[in-house]
Amino acid sequence: MIDGEKLRKKRVELGFSQTELAAGITTQATISSLERNASVPSSDILMRITTRLGMKPTEVISGDSNVAIEQQLSEADRLSMNYQYEKLLEVLDDMENIAEPEQQAHYLFLKTNAQMWLTKNFDDAIFGYSRILQLPDTRMSIYSIVATCELGVCYINKNNDLEKAGYYFDQVETMMVQTDLDEYPFWALFLYANLSKYYSSDKKDDKVFKILDTAIKFAQKHHTTYFLDQYYYLYAAEIKNQAGKWTESASLYLLQAYTFAKFNSDDVALSKAEGYLKEIDIDVSKLFKQDM
Known part of the structure; x- marks a missing residue:
């Protein structure tokens, strides 16, 4: 859980309005929701908000196991963004007891994606991404969307099967419309990059x-x-x-x-x-x- 009152007090202390704190990170409505303990942000959003406030994520997250998981996933995200897949897998190897569905989806996506690009074994990757789509309560999770996207990528890299790839990329477009992409700027841009490459290949x-x-x-x-x-x-x-x-x-x-x-x-x-x-x-x- 996020201690929204700590966020609010620090924001007020520094003289930020909710809109100013949100600028370039998320929306004012999200900041308001966090301060009322009405939502939990992605690890990326939380890291950026607390950094702007001069805080650490651990200062506003309650629950020791949850803190450790969020910290490790945040570090794994950073490594993924820089294509440091071997180091990423080392971080994930130390993780255990992930019970929350969105965190499970996050973990499985990062692991499957890293292994796919290190081994180029696209059959195993298809299995891994499909597992994510079967997790409970994660149908519209950002990690379900990027997993759907990467299923399309798998079919392109495996045998340039644009028809099968298109089945997944068309789903991605629909899913993105139904998701608050401002919560996940890196992954949103990741999705746009893969969509544009696919439609370029398909001459659209x-x-x-x-x-x-x-x-x-x-x-x-x-x-x-x-x-x-x-x-x-x-x-x-x-x-x-x-x-x-x-x-x-x-x-x-x-x-x-x-x-x-x-x-x-x-x-x-x-x-x-x-x-x-x-x-x-x-x-x-x-x-x-x-x-x-």
């Missing part, structure tokens, strides 16, 4: 542009650069494919993709962007070159 250009526009606005709203390199790269590629050449607009998006890939240290996106920048005679060695 209008849907790709619509999703990318929504994703970029969402990232700006939450003041984060997560996946922006991928969004801008895909935007550039879509414009180039439609025009049959590198237009000025496509080139500008490609430069933005390179910039964010450099900032995010995303080697995969950086390599792709660099390759295409060479095609249009832009010397990347001169980009970001500092004055001496």
Whole structure:
């Protein structure tokens, strides 16, 4: 449980309004709900709120076992965001006695996702993600949504079966509309990235542009650069494919993709962007070159 009164007192002490505390993290309504002990936030949201207040999550969470689980899941999330899957599995190996359904779904998703990318065993991953969808009381959990998304990813990586993948990605779109994505900014952006890649593969250009526009606005709203390199790269590629050449607009998006890939240290996106920048005679060695 969250001690909402501690959050409220610290917020008032620091002179934040509920809207100011929520800015770039969640909504004012969510802050109000937390302070009334009427809801429990995701580990990511709780971490960001308490950090802004100069507190630790342990200061506002009651129940020792729950505190330990939330801390470990939060650390595992951070490792997942940075693709440090081996370290992530080490964190999860120390976890036990997870009884709460949403925490179980969170744990199983992180473990299945890490194992999938380390082993490329997509059959085992399909089983793992399907287990998450069978957990009680988690049908509209964010982890059920990302598990559904990754089932689509599995079928693309396993045998490029766009028909089966589409069955899951279509579900993801519907589920996202019914979920408060502001509670889970990283996972929302993760979903947008995978949806846009799928619809690009399926040659549904209008849907790709619509999703990318929504994703970029969402990232700006939450003041984060997560996946922006991928969004801008895909935007550039879509414009180039439609025009049959590198237009000025496509080139500008490609430069933005390179910039964010450099900032995010995303080697995969950086390599792709660099390759295409060479095609249009832009010397990347001169980009970001500092004055001496």
